[in-house]
Amino acid sequence: MTRKYLLRDVSPLGDGTTDVLLADGVIAAIGGDAESLAGDDAVVINGGGLILLPGLVDLHTHLREPGREDAETVRSGTRAAAMGGFTAVHAMANTTPTQDTAGVVEQVWRLGRDAGWADVRPVGAVTVGLEGERLAELGAMAESAAQVRVFSDDGKCVHDPVVMRRALEYVKAFDGVIAQHAQEPRLTEGAQMHEGVVSAELGLAGWPAVAEEAIIARDVLLAEHVGSRLHVCHLSTAGSVEIIRWAKSRGIDVTAEVTPHHLMLTDELARGYDPVFKVNPPLRTQRDVEAVREGLADGTIDIVATDHAPHTREDKDCEWGAAAFGMTGLETALSVVQETMVDTGRLTWADVARVLSTAPARIGRVPDHGRPIAVGEPANLTLVDPGIRRVVVPEQQSTQSVNSPFGGRELSGCVIATWLRGRATVMDGSACDESVVVSS
Numbered sequence: 001m002t003r004k005y006l007l008r009d010v011s012p013l014g015d016g017t018t019d020v021l022l023a024d025g026v027i028a029a030i031g032g033d034a035e036s037l038a039g040d041d042a043v044v045i046n047g048g049g050l051i052l053l054p055g056l057v058d059l060h061t062h063l064r065e066p067g068r069e070d071a072e073t074v075r076s077g078t079r080a081a082a083m084g085g086f087t088a089v090h091a092m093a094n095t096t097p098t099q100d101t102a103g104v105v106e107q108v109w110r111l112g113r114d115a116g117w118a119d120v121r122p123v124g125a126v127t128v129g130l131e132g133e134r135l136a137e138l139g140a141m142a143e144s145a146a147q148v149r150v151f152s153d154d155g156k157c158v159h160d161p162v163v164m165r166r167a168l169e170y171v172k173a174f175d176g177v178i179a180q181h182a183q184e185p186r187l188t189e190g191a192q193m194h195e196g197v198v199s200a201e202l203g204l205a206g207w208p209a210v211a212e213e214a215i216i217a218r219d220v221l222l223a224e225h226v227g228s229r230l231h232v233c234h235l236s237t238a239g240s241v242e243i244i245r246w247a248k249s250r251g252i253d254v255t256a257e258v259t260p261h262h263l264m265l266t267d268e269l270a271r272g273y274d275p276v277f278k279v280n281p282p283l284r285t286q287r288d289v290e291a292v293r294e295g296l297a298d299g300t301i302d303i304v305a306t307d308h309a310p311h312t313r314e315d316k317d318c319e320w321g322a323a324a325f326g327m328t329g330l331e332t333a334l335s336v337v338q339e340t341m342v343d344t345g346r347l348t349w350a351d352v353a354r355v356l357s358t359a360p361a362r363i364g365r366v367p368d369h370g371r372p373i374a375v376g377e378p379a380n381l382t383l384v385d386p387g388i389r390r391v392v393v394p395e396q397q398s399t400q401s402v403n404s405p406f407g408g409r410e411l412s413g414c415v416i417a418t419w420l421r422g423r424a425t426v427m428d429g430s431a432c433d434e435s436v437v438v439s440s
């Protein structure tokens with residue numbers, strides 16, 4: 001039995017205010033009935049206009065377990081997810097061993113279930129060991145208890161067009177999707193940052209925009225040819241937005257994601273040589289930032305996904321060239337979207353629910369998440385105070401790693417509470433450790 005929660009005067013999707021009652025794992029009442037049905041034992045939260053959203057769903061999270069538990073575990077990463085307002089995350093396949101068999105994806109799925117912070121949907125590798133040569137056991141992973149629907153070699157590109165074509169064809173049988181890390185490997189050998197004025201000045205090897213755009217252009221054509229679903233991971237350039245816009249206008253079944261860091265940060269940050277800003281794909285130019293914001297606002301880009309990529313201090317606190325690519329993002333994603341897209345008038349809160357919950361749940365085929373806020377729906381929800389401003393302190397976050405590019409920055413908005421099937425995982429902005437139980 002979960003507790004009852006009466007949320008007074010909250011604003012579902014930022015539209016008007018009402019009372020919402022959560023009981024028995026579902027939204028039990030909205031409006032007039034909520035107060036009367038609550039009884040004496042409900043926990044009352046005085047919302048005062050706080051925004052109620054469907055629980056956020058991340059299509060792109062690196063949880064690092066198995067293999068790099070020194071950087072993150074399923075438990076620490078999903079606790080971070082809950083703190084960021086997420087109720088479901090997709091765990092990327094670049095673990096050790098790789099998530100390329102039914103056994104490994106089931107292990108990750110079980111670890112998530114036992115931790116209880118958020119539903120974990122493992123992503124299956126497209127190729128054995130992410131080596132780009134032989135297709136992994138896609139069907140066995142789809143049929144396993146983990147019910148994999150998203151397949152990706154993320155961290156590496158499925159660069160061989162024949163392998164990509166076969167993968168796109170194969171996953172149609174179980175309504176899967178290939179999530180491509182678009183990076184032409186030959187064009188990015190030794191690359192350290194975006195290729196442009198700043199890389200030339202710093203003397204760092206460049207990662208040109210065309211290396212992303214060439215793969216996206218090829219893959220949308222392949223997806224059209226075989227009539228399959230394609231998802232483009234962490235799109236980062238103005239040219240990529242144009243290609244996706246063109247593909248959608250042709251009716252190609254493609255979706256795309258942008259990360260919070262590509263919505264806010266630019267390659268200018270590399271000037272300090274601080275590897276906290278080293279990421280793959282790299283931070284681009286202000287023109288690209290404007291283009292991805294516009295693409296997200298007009299629906300060309302479907303979702304925001306974090307690409308939460310925790311790394312140990314040893315892997316990040318070193319010279320730029322030796323440092324790992326990647327930055328954390330689960331606990332700052334919603335704030336960055338608010339600041340770049342809502343506070344600037346480009347997205348409404350209903351749009352935020354779409355790009356951070358409904359659409360990722362649909363792309364990942366995640367049941368019971370990204371649902372409307374309506375009576376009878378599972379109580380997977382997050383409550384946000386958009387009026388708070390807070391300074392990001394990586395050492396105080398739930399993620400085990402401190403490689404946040406937003407450390408020391410003041411950001412808008414804060415997650416006040418998160419519920420997973422009616423059980424609070426976050427309350428008053430703090431993780432509800434005592435409430436974490438093993439549920440089967």
Ligand SMILES: NC(=O)N[C@@H](CC(=O)O)C(=O)O
Nearest residue numbers: 062154155279280309325326
């Ligand atoms: N996004 C990143 O910069 N890093 C990712 C993998 C990758 O995409 O390189 C990681 O797993 O660390």
